[in-house]
Amino acid sequence: MNSKAIEEDNQYQLQLKEQDIKKYRKANQKAIKEIILQYDNNILDFY
Numbered sequence: 001m002n003s004k005a006i007e008e009d010n011q012y013q014l015q016l017k018e019q020d021i022k023k024y025r026k027a028n029q030k031a032i033k034e035i036i037l038q039y040d041n042n043i044l045d046f047y
């Protein structure tokens with residue numbers, strides 16, 4: 001492989017990783033919001 005092809009492959013791999021990280025963060029934020037909502041609802045039920 002020449003260096004240009006290697007560089008392009010590295011860029012592509014990096015983009016894939018960044019997309020995975022964004023998906024993971026988005027899923028994490030959604031899960032955290034749901035936990036907070038459940039927590040809020042439980043507190044409201046308590047009072």
